[in-house]
Amino acid sequence: MPYTEDRTVWFEGQGLWQHVPESDWQDWTWQLKNRLTTAEQLERHMTLTADEKAGCAFASKRLALAITPYFFNLIDRNDPNCPLRKQVIPRAGEMVISEGEQLDSLGEDAHSPVPGLVHRYPDRVLFLVTDRCAAYCRYCTRSRLVSNAQDYNFHPEHEQALRYIEAHPEIRDVLLSGGDPLLLSDKKLEHLLARLRAIKHVEFIRIGSRIPVFLPQRITPALCEIFKKYGPVWMSIHVNHPRECAAELRDACERLAFAGVPLGNQSVLLAGINDDADVMKALVHRLLRMRVRPYYLYQMDLITGGAHFKADVRKGLAIIEALRGHTTGYAVPQYVIDAPGGGGKVPINPDYVERITDDEIIFRNYEGHRFAYPLKTHPLATAEGGPLPAAPVERVTVF
Numbered sequence: 001m002p003y004t005e006d007r008t009v010w011f012e013g014q015g016l017w018q019h020v021p022e023s024d025w026q027d028w029t030w031q032l033k034n035r036l037t038t039a040e041q042l043e044r045h046m047t048l049t050a051d052e053k054a055g056c057a058f059a060s061k062r063l064a065l066a067i068t069p070y071f072f073n074l075i076d077r078n079d080p081n082c083p084l085r086k087q088v089i090p091r092a093g094e095m096v097i098s099e100g101e102q103l104d105s106l107g108e109d110a111h112s113p114v115p116g117l118v119h120r121y122p123d124r125v126l127f128l129v130t131d132r133c134a135a136y137c138r139y140c141t142r143s144r145l146v147s148n149a150q151d152y153n154f155h156p157e158h159e160q161a162l163r164y165i166e167a168h169p170e171i172r173d174v175l176l177s178g179g180d181p182l183l184l185s186d187k188k189l190e191h192l193l194a195r196l197r198a199i200k201h202v203e204f205i206r207i208g209s210r211i212p213v214f215l216p217q218r219i220t221p222a223l224c225e226i227f228k229k230y231g232p233v234w235m236s237i238h239v240n241h242p243r244e245c246a247a248e249l250r251d252a253c254e255r256l257a258f259a260g261v262p263l264g265n266q267s268v269l270l271a272g273i274n275d276d277a278d279v280m281k282a283l284v285h286r287l288l289r290m291r292v293r294p295y296y297l298y299q300m301d302l303i304t305g306g307a308h309f310k311a312d313v314r315k316g317l318a319i320i321e322a323l324r325g326h327t328t329g330y331a332v333p334q335y336v337i338d339a340p341g342g343g344g345k346v347p348i349n350p351d352y353v354e355r356i357t358d359d360e361i362i363f364r365n366y367e368g369h370r371f372a373y374p375l376k377t378h379p380l381a382t383a384e385g386g387p388l389p390a391a392p393v394e395r396v397t398v399f
């Protein structure tokens, strides 16, 4: 059955938490304090499958279980295959280690000059500012360190990392991530942004955060003022399924955009969740309506206990093919595989080029029609209708 939705409707409401005053519901600290963190708490509101019960029992050894009431409310509790449910409720697959999987599949630790900083690309760094998130994605790339369930003892050293960035003028781009940077207090975040802004060679600052999705209440006017003050600050949010695009997320994106924060989205291709062209098309259309530009679509990283999320690369390619040309170009993300071991993100693209010779390139369009574009030039006539010049015209371009 193809995925369909009512495009005029934005889901909203407190659902199970009708009895809670709206002021509490809108308070991000209330949402954090009232997170669901145990199987028992979940089972007060829903029936867990045997698969999920086993996953929950194991979670404390791998990656903590935590779901904000806001996000839990978006789950279809009667559907064991709900795409939001599968992202945040552990399943037994997390206990299985498959061939090729590693705790640190991207080799981040080997590229870390100081704790919490990953310097893999020449001109930019990944700055892991915390190991905590508002809720935990079961397929998390940094399951090894996030939530500290594995005794990894991650202690981000902000001062050390800032000094490293100061000492390396080749770093022009700093990406704050974690964990979720927006879990830091306004004061800490402002301090970090102020310190980074004071570094002359840091031109580009961006934040990777799923807080707008899990905890849109955190996007307060005060936080937006900080982004205005230290902007431009770009942000990549993380939405995987159109059902996550609730009115609260839409409004949080609007507050961010009005504060001058350009928004992108990173999705992870997840088996049985969004590895489907209709789902992804609905998602990217919702994103554009929220002022969010789809940025990357990631092939699942080979982290331990992640195989049950792994989708077929051919499905990822089919999704890109179903988007390119068929819908708004802004809506098409770049599909990438983050190369195992630390090779960085590599674009994976459908093949539109059939053949290139010295004479021409043969390619097809989104409808499968073939075209030729000549590479050699054969002068036939001049624009004025006069004789062709004997020798090629020398062109001098003055800039």
Ligand SMILES: *Cc1c(COP(=O)(O)O)cnc(C)c1O
Binding pocket: 118, 119, 120, 121, 124, 125, 126, 175, 345
């Ligand atoms: C993803 C990533 C970046 C940013 O990559 P862009 O392609 O510039 O978005 C930087 N450093 C590390 C280690 C990364 O994994």
